[in-house]
Each structure stands twice: as structure tokens, then as C-alpha cells.
Amino acid sequence: MMSQQARKTRKALFGLAVVATLPLFAACGGSAGTGEGAAGEVEDSSIILNTITGLEPQFQQYADAYMEAFPDRKVEVRSTTDDAAEYAQGLATARLSGELPDVFFNVDFLADTLATNNVTLDLTEGLKDGKLGDLDADSFLPQFVGQYRPIDNPDAITGLPVSADSVGLYYNKTAFEKAGVTEYPEADWTWDDMYRVAEEIQTNSGGSITGLAAPLKDGSEQIVFGPVIEAFGGSVYDPETNKSGIGQPEALKAWELLLSAYGTASGPYTTTTDDPSLKFDSGNVAMAIASRGAAPGLKETMPDDNWDVQVLPTIDGNSTAGGGSYGLSIAQTSENQDAAWAFLSWFYDTDAGMKVAQEVGGVIPPTDDGIDNGTWKDGTPPPANIEIFGESARTAVLLTQMPGSSSSTLTEATKKATQEVLLNGKSIEEAFGEAEQTVNDAIEKQSK
Known part of the structure; x- marks a missing residue:
């Protein structure tokens, strides 16, 4: 009962795939259509988005909303496995064969392994350069971003959390x-x-x-x-x-x-x-x-x-x-990194992709703006006191x-x-x- 993305055990954060079956709402596309900053023009607008099997329907709805907002762009959603070890090994193998997806599901307890295997791109410079629009590293709750900082290179950021999941x-x-x-x-x-x-x-x-x-x-x-x-x-x-x-x-x-x-x-x-x-x-x-x-x-x-x-x-x-999180990463070897950044810029926008994620995936945005102004707390009670999860997220002690x-x-x-x-x-x-x-x-x- 830990979460809508529930774990049977810590390794079964891949079981976090119990997905809400809420319909995608068309209003999301319109709110993202301005396409400022990194979500603006990109030369090659096609990306492959890879996730675990259980989250594939949810990620497909994210892709559909993005393509509705930007009809000239294409996101192909793929999935592999819900087994953590197999998932990590699959990405490492794809790295060696040059077949990594452009954007992919990451998770707190695998982030260091994927970084060590040179699977994930260091996002630090892109965040500094405005690749995420108005958001930068400091926009996210620091302990959640910290889960995607490699142990041997804590200045790097190899993924961005999707949800500030706390208890x-x-x-x-x-x-x-x-x-x-x-x-x-x-x-x-x-x-x-x-x-x-x-x-x-x-x-x-x-x-x-x-x-x-x-x-x-x-x-x-x-x-x-x-x-x-x-x-x-x-x-x-x-x-x-x-x-x-x-x-x-x-x-x-x-x-x-x-x-x-x-x-x-x-x-x-x-x-x-x-x-x-x-x-x-x-x-x-x-x-x-x-x-x-x-x-x-x-x-x-x-x-x-x-x-x-x-x-x-x-x-x-x-x-x-x-607390804990899963996140999104860009492949170190992606040839469409601008398009990957454009997707992330849309996805982490409180009024665009994060709005979809809150409705479809039940997430709490991992940013101060998302916690304060997101739609995640707008549902009818119970619970009447749902806003406490914003406070819990800000003070959460995360998985080590x-x-x-x-x-x-x-x-x-x-x-x-x-x-x-x-x-x-x-x-x-x-x-x-x-x-x-x-x-x-x-x-x-x-x-x-």
C-alpha cells in the first residue's frame, strides 16, 4: 500500500506500475503549445522513450499529450521488463551496441549503476544552459535530485525525478x-x-x-x-x-x-x-x-x-x-539530445506535462512550484488533509x-x-x- 506506484519490496519500485486509468484530457495539449525555450524548434524532433512494462500505458499518454501539443514531433514509446536487474542489464547492453533510447525511465536505486555503466547523460550543463526552460537544478527538491547524483561524481545529475513520493x-x-x-x-x-x-x-x-x-x-x-x-x-x-x-x-x-x-x-x-x-x-x-x-x-x-x-x-x-522516486534520463549516446531536452522541458512544466502526470500518474511534482501550484491536491476528500504530502516531500529522508x-x-x-x-x-x-x-x-x- 506504499503508493499508486506501489512496491512489494524496494526492488519492486518496478512494481510502481499500478497505473490510474484516467482518460487523457485535451486541455493539456493546449497549455503546452506555446513551445518556449527548450521546447521550441528542434532539427530532429523524433525520440524513443523507453520505460518499464507496467508504466507503458501511462508513458504512452504522456507521449500522446506531447504530440498533440507539438504535431510535428514524434515520440515512440517502448517498454522492456519490470525486473530491475534485467532492466539495468538491458540498458547496459544497449549502450554497448549503440541502441540506447533517447529518453528512458530511471529509478533511485539504479541511478548509480546506470551512471557507472555510462548509460546516462550528465544533465548539469544543460540545466545551466536553459535546456529545461525556466527550470534549473535548484528548481527541484534537492534530496530528490540528489538520488540521481552518482556516488563517485556528486556534482553530476544523471536523471530528474518525476514525482516527490513520500509517506x-x-x-x-x-x-x-x-x-x-x-x-x-x-x-x-x-x-x-x-x-x-x-x-x-x-x-x-x-x-x-x-x-x-x-x-x-x-x-x-x-x-x-x-x-x-x-x-x-x-x-x-x-x-x-x-x-x-x-x-x-x-x-x-x-x-x-x-x-x-x-x-x-x-x-x-x-x-x-x-x-x-x-x-x-x-x-x-x-x-x-x-x-x-x-x-x-x-x-x-x-x-x-x-x-x-x-x-x-x-x-x-x-x-x-x-520517500523515493523514479525519474527520466537522457541517453549519453543519444543523437537526438535536443529533441530529448525539448520533451523534458514540456514534461516538467507545471502547466503542461506535469499537469498530465498529476492526472494520469497521480504524481506530486518534485518542484516547489509544482507542490504549491499543482493540481495533485485538488481532488475531493478523503483525505481532507492531503496537502501534508507537500510538507512530507520537502522534509523526506530518501532511500540511500x-x-x-x-x-x-x-x-x-x-x-x-x-x-x-x-x-x-x-x-x-x-x-x-x-x-x-x-x-x-x-x-x-x-x-x-
């Missing part, structure tokens, strides 16, 4: 009322407040209502545990030391907090993560951490419940809202860039450590100390 705290007032609790989440809540109220709900209801959907479903959700570790002063990965800190004292505080939810604020730990009764849309869960993209689906599955959303609680005054495939090792290591603690009684210090060593061994291997 908030959903709460079901109907479930609260059934448990006799009317203290709803507030913007100044801490995690202690959230746990306290969740425990009260479970106690009052005799366990028939779950106070809080478990923050960690199986231990692999970096979008949740990463911000909590950072809020305590730790780090998932420190590029300066080239080490993971998931077993350090600050991180151990985070793991203790997160795992303590089971059986108190949340239901008991179970390896059956798809149990429908433990999901927010069952109506039996009072609170859950999820992104803005969950809202459209909840409107359909919970039409009779009174639910809303609030910013995620803080720890020591620090935001714990996680890690060398090579070490992020995959992190996912498996934290999942294993969680199970060792909750199922086998191993101490948090020992379990996550072993996980840290496993991840650091993988990082060292990647660095050789």
Missing part, C-alpha cells in the same frame, strides 16, 4: 471511534504519541482493532527504517566511510523502537505479510504508514469509513517521512544510494535480522551487528 500517517476515525478513542494524530505527534494511542486502541477494543499497521512488515522496508535510523543520528550507509551503520548504537535505538511495535502498538509479528485483516483498507486497522498514492485506492475500498492523513510523527524533532548491488544485500540482511530477533529470540544488537557485517562485506566487494 504520511493514514488514520481511520471510524476505527478510532469503535475503540472509544478520539485523540486523532496531530502534526506535532512523536512516535511515542503514535505508539501510546495505538496501544490504547488495541486495549480498548480487546485486540479486535489493530492500533497501527506494523511499521516494518518484514524488516526490508528501508523507506521506513532509513528515516528512523537517521532521526536517531545514525546512517544506513555513509559514503565518506563507505560503510553501513545499521548495527551501530544509534541504529540499534531505531530497530528497538520499530520492533517494539509488535504485540503492543501493532498486532503480533507474522510472516504472512499479505494477511488482509492487517491492512488499513480492511477497516480493522486504525493507523498505517503509506504514501499519497494510496489515497485513490482507499477511496474505492473504504467508501463508508471516515479516514484522513497526517504528517508522520517525529523523533527528537526530526522528520521520519521516507549504495554501491552496486549492495542495496540488495541490505534488503535481505535486515529482513533476516528482523526474523532472528522476533522468531528466534536473538538480541537486536547481535542480529543487526551480523547484518551490518554482511552488508559491509558486500560494499567492500563492490568497491574492489
Whole structure:
């Protein structure tokens, strides 16, 4: 339930392809038709736009709107696979054979790999030279752009985020009322407040209502545990030391907090993560951490419940809202880079492509202008408090860039450590100390 572009796991950001089936609206084409700046005249106006299979219908609507705005231009949409490893390998192979698409889907956890393989163009100079019209690098939320800065070359920008995807705290007032609790989440809540109220709900209801959907479903959700570790002063990965800190004292505080939810604020730990009764849309869960993209689906599955959303609680005054993104990149070898820039200039315009993306893809524009003036918050409630996702995006702690495939090792290591603690009684210090060593061994291997 993380997003309309939902992930089953972090690697399944390629599962972010659950696409809205809203019709393309003709008004978008008209708003983009002025064609100023980089969206003006280009010599070769044809480009190939490549994406993952699940997002192909959505990207086709973007291409159709662009070609309606500029009838003399052509965008051919292609798709390959929804498997992250296969997608990255496919682009690397196309780079060697000289067959890269002009513009293509990128994603936070693959950005460094694609840059290392010389697949992506460094967009820095183009942004400085006005290739994106009135937008430049500073127009985007810095942490989201930061996901497309290579670890070994942080001054470069190899992709631009499409959506400022971040999480908030959903709460079901109907479930609260059934448990006799009317203290709803507030913007100044801490995690202690959230746990306290969740425990009260479970106690009052005799366990028939779950106070809080478990923050960690199986231990692999970096979008949740990463911000909590950072809020305590730790780090998932420190590029300066080239080490993971998931077993350090600050991180151990985070793991203790997160795992303590089971059986108190949340239901008991179970390896059956798809149990429908433990999901927010069952109506039996009072609170859950999820992104803005969950809202459209909840409107359909919970039409009779009174639910809303609030910013995620803080720890020591620090935001714990996680986030991530997918983006668009230009191929380093594209022979139609001017046409590629022209498409991006249209796409990132709040009144043009971003307007389509908000309606078709449910995105929150990754710019201050888009957050303040976009249409993403114009829908009818619930949730009434949808604007909190703009605040969450601006303070979001994003998925950590890690060398090579070490992020995959992190996912498996934290999942294993969680199970060792909750199922086998191993101490948090020992379990996550072993996980840290496993991840650091993988990082060292990647660095050789």
C-alpha cells in the first residue's frame, strides 16, 4: 500500500506500475503549445522513450499529450521488463551496441549503476544552459535530485525525478471511534504519541482493532527504517566511510523502537505479510504508514469509513517521512539530445506535462512550484488533509544510494535480522551487528 506506484519490496519500485486509468484530457495539449525555450524548434524532433512494462500505458499518454501539443514531433514509446536487474542489464547492453533510447525511465536505486555503466547523460550543463526552460537544478527538491547524483561524481545529475513520493500517517476515525478513542494524530505527534494511542486502541477494543499497521512488515522496508535510523543520528550507509551503520548504537535505538511495535502498538509479528485483516483498507486497522498514492485506492475500498492523513510523527524533532522516486534520463549516446531536452522541458512544466502526470500518474511534482501550484491536491476528500504530502516531500529522508548491488544485500540482511530477533529470540544488537557485517562485506566487494 506504499503508493499508486506501489512496491512489494524496494526492488519492486518496478512494481510502481499500478497505473490510474484516467482518460487523457485535451486541455493539456493546449497549455503546452506555446513551445518556449527548450521546447521550441528542434532539427530532429523524433525520440524513443523507453520505460518499464507496467508504466507503458501511462508513458504512452504522456507521449500522446506531447504530440498533440507539438504535431510535428514524434515520440515512440517502448517498454522492456519490470525486473530491475534485467532492466539495468538491458540498458547496459544497449549502450554497448549503440541502441540506447533517447529518453528512458530511471529509478533511485539504479541511478548509480546506470551512471557507472555510462548509460546516462550528465544533465548539469544543460540545466545551466536553459535546456529545461525556466527550470534549473535548484528548481527541484534537492534530496530528490540528489538520488540521481552518482556516488563517485556528486556534482553530476544523471536523471530528474518525476514525482516527490513520500509517506504520511493514514488514520481511520471510524476505527478510532469503535475503540472509544478520539485523540486523532496531530502534526506535532512523536512516535511515542503514535505508539501510546495505538496501544490504547488495541486495549480498548480487546485486540479486535489493530492500533497501527506494523511499521516494518518484514524488516526490508528501508523507506521506513532509513528515516528512523537517521532521526536517531545514525546512517544506513555513509559514503565518506563507505560503510553501513545499521548495527551501530544509534541504529540499534531505531530497530528497538520499530520492533517494539509488535504485540503492543501493532498486532503480533507474522510472516504472512499479505494477511488482509492487517491492512488499513480492511477497516480493522486504525493507523498505517503509506504514501499519497494510496489515497485513490482507499477511496474505492473504504467508501463508508471516515479516514484522513497526517504528517508522520517525529523523533527528537526530526522528520521520519521516507520517500523515493523514479525519474527520466537522457541517453549519453543519444543523437537526438535536443529533441530529448525539448520533451523534458514540456514534461516538467507545471502547466503542461506535469499537469498530465498529476492526472494520469497521480504524481506530486518534485518542484516547489509544482507542490504549491499543482493540481495533485485538488481532488475531493478523503483525505481532507492531503496537502501534508507537500510538507512530507520537502522534509523526506530518501532511500540511500549504495554501491552496486549492495542495496540488495541490505534488503535481505535486515529482513533476516528482523526474523532472528522476533522468531528466534536473538538480541537486536547481535542480529543487526551480523547484518551490518554482511552488508559491509558486500560494499567492500563492490568497491574492489
